[in-house]
Structure formats: C-alpha cells, structure tokens
Amino acid sequence: MLSTSYSFFTGALAALYAVAGLFFLSFWKRTRDALFVSFALAFALLALNQTVLVLGGLEREEQSWVYLLRLLAFLLIIAAIVRKNLEGRRR
Amino acid sequence: MDVVKSAVYLLCFAASLMCMVLLLRSYLRSRSRLLLWSTLCFVGLAINNLLLFIDVVVLPTQVDLLPVRQVSAMAGVGVLLFGFIWDAE
Numbered sequence: 001m002l003s004t005s006y007s008f009f010t011g012a013l014a015a016l017y018a019v020a021g022l023f024f025l026s027f028w029k030r031t032r033d034a035l036f037v038s039f040a041l042a043f044a045l046l047a048l049n050q051t052v053l054v055l056g057g058l059e060r061e062e063q064s065w066v067y068l069l070r071l072l073a074f075l076l077i078i079a080a081i082v083r084k085n086l087e088g089r090r091r
Numbered sequence: 092m093d094v095v096k097s098a099v100y101l102l103c104f105a106a107s108l109m110c111m112v113l114l115l116r117s118y119l120r121s122r123s124r125l126l127l128w129s130t131l132c133f134v135g136l137a138i139n140n141l142l143l144f145i146d147v148v149v150l151p152t153q154v155d156l157l158p159v160r161q162v163s164a165m166a167g168v169g170v171l172l173f174g175f176i177w178d179a180e
Binding site for chain 2: 006009010012013016017019020023027039067068070071074075077078081082085
C-alpha cells in the first residue's frame with residue numbers, strides 16, 4: 001500500500017472515530033447513561049491509536065505497543081456492556 | 092513476546108465479537124435503532140480484528156491485508172455515523 005494512501009485512510013479513520021466518540025458523549029449528556037461515557041472513551045482511544053500511528057510514522061500498527069490502546073478500548077466497552085446487562089437484570 | 096502479541100490480537104478479535112453479540116442481544120430485546128447501528132459497527136470492527144490476526148499471526152509473510160483492514164474499519168465506523176446522523180432528531 002502506498003504510504004500516502006495509508007496516511008490518508010489512517011487520518012480519516014482517526015477523525016471518524018473521534019466524531020463517533022462525540023456522538024456518544026452527546027447521548028450521555030441527554031440520557032446520563034454511564035454506558036455512553038464508556039463508548040465515548042473507547043472511541044477516543046481508537047482515535048488516539050490511529051493518530052499516534054500516523055504521526056509516529058508506524059506504518060503497521062502491529063509492530064508496536066500502540067496496539068494495546070485498541071485492546072484497552074475494547075475491554076472498556078465490554079466491561080460497560082456487561083455492567084449494563086447486570087444492572088438490567090437486578091432491576 | 093510473539094506469543095503475547097498473538098494473544099493480544101486474538102483477544103481484540105474476541106472482544107469485538109463479544110461486543111457484537113451483546114449489542115445484538117440488546118437490540119433484539121429493546122429494538123432500539125441506536126443499538127442496531129452499534130451492532131453493525133462492531134461487525135466491521137470484528138472483521139477488522141480478524142483480518143489483523145490473519146495478516147500478522149496466521150499468514151505473516153504471504154499476504155498484506157492492510158488495505159482490506161483499513162476498509163473494514165472505515166465501513167464499520169462509517170455505518171455507525173451514518174446511523175447516528177440519519178436517526179438524530
């Protein structure tokens with residue numbers, strides 16, 4: 001893959017993740033549901049992941065520790081969903 | 092170190108797959124459109140993580156799946172944002 005197109009896609013993905021994160025933040029503002037905060041945070045991490053990759057000139061994400069950011073984001077979301085499900089069951 | 096790395100990629104795939112299933116379950120229960128878009132987003136992200144695992148761990152030297160990986164992630168978030176903007180009152 002050309003490095004210019006790689007940078008383009010990585011940058012675009014970073015922006016998309018960031019926008020998705022903002023949407024979740026606005027859902028949280030409206031509903032005050034903690035689930036949305038976790039989603040917002042997770043998408044912010046995914047955006048950060050992409051940003052660090054392209055600014056650090058790391059063409060392949062898997063060659064570095066940066067990948068742990070992605071893992072953290074997914075674990076955050078899982079924890080939030082599981083908690084939400086347990087809450088629903090208790091009620 | 093390689094074992095740790097492989098485990099991390101596999102864990103990311105498992106995590107996104109689990110998100111997908113949990114979101115789908117919630118959607119089927121509540122029929123909330125928001126959950127449907129989120130489920131579709133995680134379908135894309137799960138595919139993305141699976142491709143990453145194949146690319147790096149299973150066939151490290153034979154293939155370069157980077158372009159497909161980029162497209163799958165893009166499709167996932169793209170669908171999510173489309174849904175958010177479409178359904179926003």
